[in-house]
Amino acid sequence: MRLATWNVNSLNVRLPHVLDWLAAEKPDVLCLQETKQEDAKFPYDVLKAAGYNAIHNGQKTYNGVAILTPHAMDNVSLDIPGLADAQKRVIAASIQGIRIVCAYIPNGQSIDSDKYQYKLGWLQALTNHLATELKQHPKLALLGDYNIAPEDRDVHDPKAWEGQVLVSEPEREAFKKLQALGLHDSFRLFEQPESSFSWWDYRMAGFRRNLGLRIDHILVSEALKASCQRCWIDKGPRKLERPSDHTPVVLELAS
DNA sequence: ATGGCTTATTGTATAAGA
Numbered sequence: 001m002r003l004a005t006w007n008v009n010s011l012n013v014r015l016p017h018v019l020d021w022l023a024a025e026k027p028d029v030l031c032l033q034e035t036k037q038e039d040a041k042f043p044y045d046v047l048k049a050a051g052y053n054a055i056h057n058g059q060k061t062y063n064g065v066a067i068l069t070p071h072a073m074d075n076v077s078l079d080i081p082g083l084a085d086a087q088k089r090v091i092a093a094s095i096q097g098i099r100i101v102c103a104y105i106p107n108g109q110s111i112d113s114d115k116y117q118y119k120l121g122w123l124q125a126l127t128n129h130l131a132t133e134l135k136q137h138p139k140l141a142l143l144g145d146y147n148i149a150p151e152d153r154d155v156h157d158p159k160a161w162e163g164q165v166l167v168s169e170p171e172r173e174a175f176k177k178l179q180a181l182g183l184h185d186s187f188r189l190f191e192q193p194e195s196s197f198s199w200w201d202y203r204m205a206g207f208r209r210n211l212g213l214r215i216d217h218i219l220v221s222e223a224l225k226a227s228c229q230r231c232w233i234d235k236g237p238r239k240l241e242r243p244s245d246h247t248p249v250v251l252e253l254a255s
Numbered sequence: 256a257t258g259g260c261t262t263a264t265t266g267t268a269t270a271a272g273a
Contacts, residue, residue: 061263202260
């Protein structure tokens with residue numbers, strides 16, 4: 001079983017890339033972030049014709065998350081229960097006995113911004129919610145754009161980024177609190193190339209120079225850990241014309 | 256060097272992303 005996550009930075013623009021990637025990689029689950037469109041504009045029909053069922057939690061211009069799968073989905077839920085938040089950042093469903101949670105964690109903008117405080121509060125609410133979810137669904141995967149580089153090896157230039165948003169200690173502590181729920185960073189369960197990143201700035205030829213960050217992650221619960229076979233970052237889509245600034249992260253699970 | 260790209264918007268500049 002193959003699970004993947006991809007921040008597409010507008011599904012309207014990136015739909016051809018997504019369709020090509022689905023056809024080539026045939027994931028069992030693809031979680032999307034930053035669809036940037038209302039539900040009424042979401043391409044359910046085109047995806048269905050490509051063999052994928054989809055659920056979407058979207059809004060105009062910003063945010064928006066979706067789950068694509070050729071399998072059946074049940075127990076669909078939107079947002080974080082009990083959190084007053086107009087931003088569409090979470091969607092979840094049970095697929096093939098696994099609880100799939102797709103999240104677009106806030107960016108935070110800068111550490112002196114109100115958005116940074118929103119990010120930290122949001123992460124606490126997500127963590128509390130997942131503690132409950134895990135009791136009901138021991139087999140759980142949290143896939144998405146975390147907007148956190150967990151360690152210095154996930155940053156192309158740790159000195160330059162030190163203390164900045166995406167890298168700051170409170171954000172890394174929030175990531176560790178997710179791990180303390182028994183969630184494992186599946187990418188780090190395996191040997192990986194040095195300087196592995198999932199996002200590169202559009203500016204300054206960031207991708208060509210590999211000036212990136214690893215901020216897109218697939219965390220898996222203890223009950224799923226043993227079935228993890230392989231995890232990788234697929235840089236292919238980042239090389240296409242008009243790419244998203246993020247590229248897919250993929251996890252292979254036994255059967 | 257505080258910019259540098261890319262996206263969306265009832266736009267012709269601004270906000271946001273990371």
